[in-house]
Amino acid sequence: MREFTVPPVEAAPQVGGLADAVFAHALADPGRIAFGRKGPDGEWRDVTAARFRDEVLGLAKGLVAEGVRFGDRVAIMARTRYEWTLFDFALWTLGAQPVPIYPTSSADQVLWMLHDAEVTACVVEHEDHAMTIGSVIDRLPLLRRLWQLDAGAVEEVTAAGAGIDEEVVHRHRRAVTPETVATVIYTSGTTGRPKGCVITHSHLMFETDMVTGRWESVFRSRTGEQVSTLLFLPLAHVFGRMVEVAAVRGGVKLGHQPVMAAAELLPDLAAFRPSFVLAVPYVFEKVFHAARRRAEAEGKAGPFDKAVEVAVAYAEALEQKAFGRGPGPSAALRVQHQFFEKTVYGKVRGALGGRVRHAMSGGSAMDRRLGLFFAGAGVTVFEGYGLTETSAAATGNPPERIKYGTVGQPVPGTTVHIAEDGEVWLHGGQVFSGYLNDPESTAAVLNDGWLATGDIGSLDEDGYLTITGRKKEILVTSGGKSVSPGALEERVRAHPLIAQCIVVGNDRPYVAALVTLDQEAVEHWLAIQGRPPLAPAELVRDPALETEIRRGVVAANTLVSQAESIRTFRILAHPFSEEHGLLTPSLKLKRRAIERAYATEVAALYG
The missing domain is CATH 3.30.300.30 (ANL, C-terminal domain)
Incomplete structure (x- = not known):
């Protein structure tokens, strides 16, 4: 198969911008829990939709008082934390453009991105980041403001806006259209200097609305218990940014965790108890290997390995049944599966907080056997594929028919085409506008709305994409x-x-x-x-x-x-x-x- 399209689940947004959801949710259900926020004492506290709206509005007023205007670019250099999301939505309320910077970026990288994006203000997490900016600030004549989160930036900026009328902010917000640029996200630069991907409000709204609509079983609860997720992906990466926007637009309770290392992540998963997680394969590999080592240390490596075999066989049988190629797990396999539920599978889910039943994986390829194991252990992992240039996911495995080892079918409203040389081309409402200040690179990858990804892949008879490599690699x-x-x-x-x-x-x-x-x-x-x-x-x-x-x-x-x-x-x-x-x-x-x-x-x- 050379091309496959999945029709959109709903119409693309015609008016407004990303921040409108904050105000709409607060008006419709002000007491709904929008965030879990970890305090300095380690305790998680709820933030309501109304409280978040008020904080966004107050910060936006402060940004106006500090000179930020419609179309200005403001860099954010920090780990994943609540204040990043607060600044994102305050800036989007004003029609300004946050420019995410990885907190580990070198001074040279920071200089290039801030200069290329013509950034006028910058939010950093702590003094080390401020010093990195300070080391190159003499070569950034447009940079007028620098705020430090750990030094009370939110309170400082909010206080500055006390005298600004709310209507000034709302005038900015009403001027935002789907075509307004929302953010410039720089590629990770595996083969050269990072390029700034220009992504509009429409791109992110289309992407998140299609993902939450298609994977409704993940993002919406049928039991009455609130759906929640703990975001530990970097917000400087497009995947983390998509999760942030999808949670706010979809009414999902969102928590932030700045460290992906198991020693810090696992306790917060246990305390926050998300209903789903979005991660890279590395996280699932770590959870699996930790469980295997624990079993080995307890002298139970043999039973654990048998439980893995049973989980993989069980998930494979369900996979075959979903495609009409088998009857599903046999009675004997179901008995074996039930036997290992408490002794092995429940403990694996416990490492993710105990409530997780769904997960999404992207960023790199996940081993088919690992995906089958987690499915057999009661955590369905939907593997997908995307790029910064596609505002995150362009494909994903659909809830009802997962093919482990593939990255699934196109996200609704998206077409995947395989060129003659095997390159994957993508078309959809989430495909970016081009590279900032780089028409030559834009022309090399973007043609009449089609994105040439640089990845090599194939489509099977059911429209499932498998990525086999990079053209340049x-x-x-x-x-x-x-x-x-x-x-x-x-x-x-x-x-x-x-x-x-x-x-x-x-x-x-x-x-x-x-x-x-x-x-x-x-x-x-x-x-x-x-x-x-x-x-x-x-x-x-x-x-x-x-x-x-x-x-x-x-x-x-x-x-x-x-x-x-x-x-x-x-x-x-x-x-x-x-x-x-x-x-x-x-x-x-x-x-x-x-x-x-x-x-x-x-x-x-x-x-």
């Missing part, structure tokens, strides 16, 4: 064999001891790989064997560890032909990190930077 060996590294890397990473994998081999005689270790998993593995901890330099030379890693590589090689298989690999002592310029803020590999940094190790693979 295809390796060609010296023997002329084309290899897409993504699927291989994903499968290698499925091994519990492996954190990251990069496949190399361009203009080389064969394919090889560099792998990094999951330190927590390795420490557990050594302890189970009764061995003491090893220093990184000792680990990379450990024969038993090399044997384990080889198993992961061999498993990955079963996916491809011999000419495409990984012939050799090297274990690295330290993981690829954003701090060293080897990962983007969204944790994608910077391939060229990694190959430059590890040129000696890559050369040794072919010695």
Whole structure:
């Protein structure tokens, strides 16, 4: 199949902007709980729709008093927190354009984005961020204001607007149309300098309305219990931004968590108890591997592995039934599944807070077996696909018929087309307007509303998309064999001891790989064997560890032909990190930077 379209579930918005939902919800149901907000004491407190409206209005008045006007761009550089959402909607109320900046961005990156976007004011989280801005401020003549959240920015700006009439704010809000620019989001820059994606109010309204309408079972409750989600994705990323907007427009109770590390995230999941989560595959992998290690430490690895097999088989049987290709789980399988419900599956759900029954995954590919396991354990994960240029999701697995290992069908109102060379093209109401100040790059990817994604993929007979790689990342060996590294890397990473994998081999005689270790998993593995901890330099030379890693590589090689298989690999002592310029803020590999940094190790693979 070359092209597939899913019709829209409702009409695209014709009037207004993103902030209108804040005022409409407060008018219709002022006492509804809109947010859960974690206080300095660690306790979660409710914020009503009316309270949020009042805070947005007060902040918007303050922004007017501070000189922010319709069309101005204001950068926000912070982790995921309530105040970011407050500033977003206050700025959207005025027709201003928030420009998200990753909190880990370097001074050079900050300078480029603030200069390119002609930012006139900036909100930062703390003093370190303020110092980063301060180090380049002499080269930003348009930057007039700098506010610091941890120094009381919300209170300071709100107080400044005490004398501003509310009608001034509402005049701004009424001037916003769907075509008004809502935000400029910079791409993560895996292959070069970040580009600013211009996204309108219409793009985000279309995207979130289609997603919440199609996945109504996730975003709307049928039991009377309020639907809620804990947002721990970075709000500087388009996926996190989409979740924020979908929650506010859809009436979902939203909480914020700034740290994705398990030690801080899991306690907040337990306290907030969301009904669904939206995450990247990394989070689901962490939950699974932690559960596996816990079972192993308790001497229950065998039963856990059996529970995994049963969950996968159970979910596969339901998948086949949904497509009319089987009768569903057998009686014996249902009995086995019920047996493991309390001992294993309930504990896995408990790690996500206990109430989660649905999840959405994006950002990178999720292993089919991992998705099947979570489904069998009672958490249905809808895997999807999108880009900054599509305001987040362009495809997703539909609730009633999930194909694990694919990224699903087009979001309603969207068309997926596969070009002659296998490139994925997208068309829909969420496709961006172009790159800021860069007509040449815009023309290269946008043609008559069609976005050339740069991704390679295929559509099956049911219109489900599978992404197989990036055009720019295809390796060609010296023997002329084309290899897409993504699927291989994903499968290698499925091994519990492996954190990251990069496949190399361009203009080389064969394919090889560099792998990094999951330190927590390795420490557990050594302890189970009764061995003491090893220093990184000792680990990379450990024969038993090399044997384990080889198993992961061999498993990955079963996916491809011999000419495409990984012939050799090297274990690295330290993981690829954003701090060293080897990962983007969204944790994608910077391939060229990694190959430059590890040129000696890559050369040794072919010695």
